[in-house]
Amino acid sequence: MTLSSQAQRIVIVGNGMVGHHFVEQLVNSGQSCDITVLSGESRLAYDRVYLSSYFSGKTAQDLALTDAKTYQDWGVNAVTDAWVTEINPEGKQVITKTGDVYHYDKLVLSTGSYPFVPPIPGNDKPHCLVYRTIDDLEAISASAAQSRVGVVVGGGLLGLEAANALKQAGLETHVVEFAPQLMAVQLDLPGGDMLRGKIESLGVQVHTQKATTEIVDGEQCRYRMNFGDDTYLETDLILFSAGIRPSDQLGRLTGLALGERGGIVINNQCQTSDPDIYAIGECALWQNRIFGLVAPGYAMARAAVAHLTGQQGEFAGADMSTKLKLMGVEVGSIGDAHARTPGALVYTYHNQPEGVYKKLVIDAAREKVIGAVLVGDTSDYDVLLQYALNGIALPQMPESLILPTGGEAPSLGADALGDSATICSCHNVSKGDIVGAIDAGCCSLGKVKSSTKASTGCGGCTALLKNVVDSELEKRGVEVSKAICEHFNYTRQELYHLIQVEEIHTFDELLVKHGTGMGCDICKPAAASVFASVWNDYILTREHQPLQDTNDTYLGNMQKDGTYSVVPRVAGGEITPDKLILLGDVAKRYHLYTKITGGQRIDLFGARVEQLPAIWEELVAGGFETGHAYAKALRTVKSCVGSTWCRYGVQDSVTKAIDLENRYKGLRAPHKIKFAVSGCTRECAEAQSKDIGIIATEKGWNLYVCGNGGMKPRHGDLFATDLNDTTLQKYIDRILMFYAKTADRLQRTSVWMENLEGGLSYLQDVIINDCLGIGEELEAQMQRITDSYQCEWKTTIESPDALKRFRQFVNSDAADSNIQFVAERDQIRPATRAEKRTEKAIPVEIV
């Protein structure tokens, strides 16, 4: 630890989720200060939100948010078991229960809250517990091991989580609630009832309107709980989850201003009534409100860091809307869920058979959404939340926001979003932040990304971010470049034309003629995909190999630990017993994890880069081909069993699926392509969710196009009906080639269709009526690709030059020692970081 004399001494009391976030933000701010963290618990910060996962197998280590080493690397002095009992604001000291004294220039209280235990006689018996810390969990586990029945007192959000935990621990579980319904804060009565029904059907018994008067010894069980209405319940374990109270004792002792019902009063900078003492998280009271969720606590932490380091940013309150899954039941609550605002009007949708309840609350002026309740289906949550947070004008028929029919819930364009709308939840970037970055001179997507960090986490917001940036730039009169990246001033479609017309075969040639710089991870794979669509050369030639994403380079999908998966093609999902046995043999020989995929084939995971050629050599020898699971290419053609076996089948869907898969395998495209073929209208192959979906009819085949599962599901559009085999193939040839030619990079057919001017009818015009006169050319192009098909793995194992790439080290045969596995359910899985540290992992075996 370096103790420079000028560095500001900052002491943080409490190392919960918010206290830890504060430390992280402060360290990242780059300000040099001398940071001391005093944790009242025996461990450093861990993830309280996922506490319940402890009962489904997570360990304290998995939940940890940090460790001593990390804090040490950050130069943070962290002390555990350091319960602070006293603050001396004049002398600027804090004192722990063991008498240690720490000096501060600025003090931060992040002491969180503690569970409220109602004053019921008998509440201090040994198996009466609470649910807040890992120590509590250990106590619950120990007690559950000697119990048969468990009761949770309190049917709120945390109570139900706790009930789930007891259920997972194998106890007969009851929830006792004082109010007439569950989750009374977030849900209305019908919503609460719906939830109750679902939870009861999962085997948890719910008792509402029960006031516990005493806890005494039981007859069948350890204890008996007597209720105000003269009924009782016997149980071995009681878990109190009747609300939380802010841990404000230190504030009280020190004379800081507190709220009437507790909580340390803070201003927008999170300072308490003593300007050198900050309070953040659940112990803090802002405008008379306590925020019992992590996100507002994190916002407070950021505000406090900003103030301490002289940056801008203050705490401006937070939305308490919630969406969660309780025992598998989806529940959402937004804003004024109870319609308490004067004049509020309500729409409800109550679907008892499906167990879905939705309520939409709008204001008296019928202009905006002010609240919502969702039980059983929260798919509308995100859109409703944007409406509520940003005061977006209601659509013509507000009920369409919650009604299931049509499925056309109005999606939101960039302009409809208000400044506070969250664009990137990973890095908490709002639309306002993005507008601010653009105003400050970021005039490209890349600059906005690096300045705001938006879209650098999970990437789920990429499309929305681009939308917002494009629309904002357009508003400022900037002509938005449709260029693929900084190296080419062309769209993917334009590059396709250039490559085809000028017969360009290599990236270097393309770059010299039309680009600048060296290219990048955007234009290189895009160009590689176009070369493949147009020329269909082997992708691992010396020229093409450096262009490919790692998945294409190594002809496998990279997993989180740097190993690869192996997915051989199983056309139509049909596989012989011998091939199954071979897959099993290979998996055993190379110690691979085996799983059936969602695409009707078998995935072998955990292959190290240097093992891939040997594995594939065995597979190819046994008649397998690559499945292109790694490529933006045709993936699978799913099938149902069809007329050969199924009593309802009207056509042979399996043969059709195999034929189609064999025709289009190896076709590289802007994104992956999936097909399915169903043998009758019952649709067991789920063809309507595929890029190309085919459903058998008495007379032939119905063709559906541009469906999508995944992140934004879309039902395919019915394109043509009762087609014969020849016409079916002709249409598919044309559609796929037209897609490969005209779509943007990484655009699935669904999005392509939605952006296609003229939509479905235009596409029908191009394909069926050949309005552009390119039908035959498209077919010929497809035929060339089919004719030039080669199994990339077969080519690779026969090419010594290509094989050289399949090794971890150029100068050693060693394996990557960071790849370690542990056993789970009789197979391997990657060791977690914690497991690697404790060396529990099975070291890599060299096969």
Added chain:
Amino acid sequence: MQAQASFTPKWHDVCDIDDLVTNSGVCALVEDQQVALFLTGGEEGKQIFAISNWDPVGQANVLYRGILGTISTDIVVASPLYKEHYVLETGKCVERNDVSVAVFPVRVDSQRVLVQL
């Protein structure tokens, strides 16, 4: 890491220049340290870079398998896992200022590639 001060960096002979792949990466094992080696062949002629192979965000030894490119004038590699870019010259991460990777001096001596660490 504290012990590092007592080490004097040494040049290690790792491989032949022909073992490198133009505009792509390979990895060498040098005293337990995985070193990603990249050979670029831009207009300014060929250049070789050596950085640590450990992806600090993805927590795996994979950087040599990333795609090379430029961001304005910086030559970068994109992590194959989560696509952060690292500047080959400095090891700095373009998207995040809280992570970076080690860079090592590298030179070629009669067809052999040498790395210093």
